[in-house]
């Protein structure tokens with residue numbers, strides 16, 4: 193399996209859990225996009241299935257490892273999301289509950305359910321799941337990944353072992369991406385946008401859409417810097433109707449506002465957003481208080497988009513609110 197960078201403490205905890213036979217049947221792995229949730233989930237699943245694990249590592253050679261690594265393990269189940277909000281429906285959970293009571297057919301005698309990117313899971317689905325994870329069949333394991341553990345009800349959280357993934361250091365990202373043969377220039381520009389987040393750095397290098405989102409975020413911040421309402425509106429509306437795109441751009445814009453507020457107090461502070469230069473320019477024309485107000489406007493827009501409010505109406509309203517704040 194792929195070498196995992198960063199998250200050392202988390203991985204050694206998982207390793208010890210397995211070495212000491214204290215495997216948890218239900219696990220929530222949460223953290224920002226690109227911070228290694230899927231790799232950690234796969235590592236845990238692979239370890240649970242390996243027939244000859246060695247010192248906390250899967251062997252990679254046994255039939256179970258080979259099936260898992262090729263994505264064809266019969267006892268690893270990836271439930272599917274459905275609907276506009278891409279949640280796990282009551283029907284899906286009902287099917288999983290039935291399936292969980294059918295014994296596994298592999299040599300390690302385990303069955304693993306990996307629920308990826310949990311969000312917008314309604315409370316009925318979660319309450320059904322709760323009954324299953326409270327008294328799971330001994331052989332069944334449930335791994336949930338999510339950006340925040342608060343996607344889950346407190347009752348579900350209390351039944352799971354929770355792991356928080358965190359970004360790597362920038363040096364670790366350099367090593368990881370150099371090993372993949374990526375040029376120094378490309379790594380530099382990716383790291384300047386996404387810092388220690390390997391997944392996002394890789395996406396930035398390989399995925400034209402993410403680069404477009406970064407460019408658009410810079411265009412939006414330029415319009416704010418120039419107090420140019422017309423271009424701000426056209427940039428915000430040009431994101432289109434795709435909810436994921438809108439949420440990604442708003443999240444990057446929000447980080448720029450955070451950096452702007454921080455630079456207001458300390459010009460040499462670390463930044464977390466996709467462009468240091470934009471945040472510095474913003475901090476010259478916005479007070480920390482104005483940046484905080486814009487952050488709240490962005491937060492409202494994100495909620496509206498998450499709840500399926502018409503996107504062009506939401507973006508136009510956001511434009512008007514931002515202009516109000518910068519003119520106040």
Ligand SMILES: [Zn+2]
Nearest residue numbers: 242251254257
């Ligand atoms: Zn193995």
